Amino acid sequence: MPEHAPATPPRPDDLSRFRTQPVSFMRRSGRLNPRQQRAWDADDGRYLLEVPRHIARTSVDPAHVLDVAATYGRSAPLVVEIGSGQGEAVVAAAAAAPERDFLAVEVYTPGLAQTVLRAAQRDLGNLRLLQANAAEVLATTLPPASVDELWVFFPDPWHKARHHKRRLVTPEFVGLAARVLAPGGTWRLATDWAHYADQMRAVVEADDRFAPVARDDGVVARFDGRVRTSFENKAHDAGRTITDLAYRRR
Template identity: 70%
Template sequence: MLPTRADETGAVPATTDGPRYRTQPVSFVRRSGRLGTRQQRAWDEHRERYLLDVPRDVARTSVDPSFVLDAAALFGRSARLVVEIGSGQGEAVVAAAQADPATDFLAVEVYTPGLAQTVLRAAQRDLTNLRLLQVNAVEVLASTLPEGSVDELWVFFPDPWHKSRHHKRRLVTPSFATLVERVLRAPADGAPGGTLRLATDWVEYAEQMVEVLDAAPGLRNAHGPGAVAPRFDGRVLTGFERKGAAAGRVITDLEYVRR
């Protein structure tokens, strides 16, 4: 039987009927990486405060599909929820959490060094409105997050998998769009629906994103069919983006709203 961790993680997992196996390629490749001295210290001292301990399914980055996150229980309040997929070194999500203490933030990342750096940054600022998940993002969107629970979903600079034979690994696909529709808050009582924000420095991937997301029945391009968005003010300029711009790559922002 899986342990019940509702008080610590804001979710109540249940038992499962048996093992499951991934049937689709994931959008990442697990890489090993050593932590720096400051990262290791932050990881050891603050990991339990920020990193959610979730029940696994078939892999170290999987999550049991019966595990459902209760954000209100996790953060101890009812607030807007912003989820960043692929938070990397945590630059964007930590800056956003510090600038907007009234909003709760959930960062999803698989690479331990990136998570450790995010923990370090969060601990330095004593953030109380940020938590981390080391989980395959697709599984988070499919079952971990309740339907209609997310106010904003961020996907900044996902791996473009630029070789044609690797395009099947790209995160933004029609099935991804369906999962996004599932978790974004639907419009109600005159309030607009939740927002999906994306950014990429790979022009061909940006074109594919527009094609896929414009075709999603539950999403609306906030700037008109086929249009790109102005740079999102809430996205800080990261080292990764600086390198891309220095190399001459065009940065494309996109914005979609739940119908």
């Protein structure tokens, strides 16, 4: 399978800098179906961004800063989706809002390949994909105050108590979101696990850099830009309630 990221293993002197914090994802199969493989092979950099790697295949060199205007060939509001999955939401949004630019951040190759396939079918020019650990992208890859909207939809709930430390939305992650969002920018979140929704509200509202968009608890109705995906349909079928949250960067 061709890789869009260097596969060079870390040098021995790099190992001391390997991730010391747990990541919010598990390694999963990278097998592509034939259509996904063809889309992946044909991309040739149109959608998938080439970035210098650091320690792991999903790590970005902390010295690398994305030139947003050069990446899209224009200056436009930037929407970043963390954990874009199969690309259903971000592709629909990019097609519906050609005046905005979209960046999908995902670690799983099949999800990225499916997103490339969907984007190519619509011939989208305002969407780019980055295979990378989200925390690193927000910490160093994106310039400060460069994002108009940040989306975190249905992150892994890690519902067992002993795994809560692996959840994506933590006080540290809130700080990273505050770094990349422009003043007045919007952070949108959604989850189908009530306990995780409570945690999200608690950690975001504890940071005075964010204010609820509507109600004091940050809860909002699903906005038009978030299509109902197959994942959300499964949550509904299982009887779980979907909670949408929205906060504004002060």
